[in-house]
Amino acid sequence: MVDQFEGPIVRLGARIAVVVALMIIYLPPLYLLAISFNEGLQPAIPSLDQVSIKWYLALAEENKLLAALGESLLVATVTAVIATTIAFFSALAYMEMSEHRSGWFMFVIFSMFVPGVIQGLSLSVIFTKLGIPSFWATVVAGHLLWAMPFAFTVILTMLAVVKRSYLMAAADLGASWGRRLWDITLPLVRPGLIGGFIFSFLLSLNEYNRAFYLVGRQNTWPLDMFGKMNSGASPTIYALSGSILIASFLAVVLCLLLTWKRVVKTS
Numbered sequence: 001m002v003d004q005f006e007g008p009i010v011r012l013g014a015r016i017a018v019v020v021a022l023m024i025i026y027l028p029p030l031y032l033l034a035i036s037f038n039e040g041l042q043p044a045i046p047s048l049d050q051v052s053i054k055w056y057l058a059l060a061e062e063n064k065l066l067a068a069l070g071e072s073l074l075v076a077t078v079t080a081v082i083a084t085t086i087a088f089f090s091a092l093a094y095m096e097m098s099e100h101r102s103g104w105f106m107f108v109i110f111s112m113f114v115p116g117v118i119q120g121l122s123l124s125v126i127f128t129k130l131g132i133p134s135f136w137a138t139v140v141a142g143h144l145l146w147a148m149p150f151a152f153t154v155i156l157t158m159l160a161v162v163k164r165s166y167l168m169a170a171a172d173l174g175a176s177w178g179r180r181l182w183d184i185t186l187p188l189v190r191p192g193l194i195g196g197f198i199f200s201f202l203l204s205l206n207e208y209n210r211a212f213y214l215v216g217r218q219n220t221w222p223l224d225m226f227g228k229m230n231s232g233a234s235p236t237i238y239a240l241s242g243s244i245l246i247a248s249f250l251a252v253v254l255c256l257l258l259t260w261k262r263v264v265k266t267s
Contacts, residue, residue, distance in 0.1 A: 036242035116209030142210035151196035158192025
């Protein structure tokens with residue numbers, strides 16, 4: 001009787017907790033998306049007959065905001081490419097190790113535990129001492145310390161599907177290390193590489209603390225958004241945020257469709 005009574009209560013509580021968690025996660029960005037279609041200056045959810053793309057069209061005149069977005073896209077792309085590459089070879093080194101694996105793992109991911117303010121400030125001091133001016137590449141250096149450990153953990157998880165027996169069999173057939181890497185390892189870990197790239201890209205695109213100390217004359221998108229919010233929010237920042245949210249949603253849908261197509265083709 002006790003088990004029968006507690007079972008439904010526990011399941012109901014778990015479902016309620018999931019619903020509440022999903023609401024906390026998704027309602028704020030959905031609210032931001034909704035108010036981006038309000039043609040008024042004050043943020044409010046418009047009625048159906050008041051829906052307007054006025055502020056989306058006005059984005060074309062926001063040169064400073066678009067320049068900041070372009071800077072962030074450049075930084076995020078370069079960061080994602082370098083972080084994914086370093087993370088991949090770091091994960092390969094981890095898999096090849098027979099000793100000191102734990103030490104190597106902690107060495108690679110340690111930077112994710114260092115506060116961003118400390119990382120940004122320390123890199124800024126070092127670059128100043130070396131006479132390196134602040135520009136997009138100095139921001140990339142700071143973002144790498146943040147994004148690379150996450151890409152490493154994603155790729156390392158996928159490397160578990162690469163069984164040593166596959167590599168040993170290829171080696172017995174005369175395949176070189178590079179051939180085994182290209183023909184066996186890379187195809188198997190491709191989803192992890194894509195996931196690590198996307199993870200690094202998004203972490204860099206939204207990063208604020210490190211960029212604050214390392215940015216040059218051109219602000220990144222989060223810094224420019226923060227400045228606009230402090231000086232009086234323009235509805236165009238809601239439209240830009242809505243555009244990025246819609247683009248992210250479409251990208252996720254595209255990834256799901258490609259994955260589904262691949263599964264159907266395989267089956």
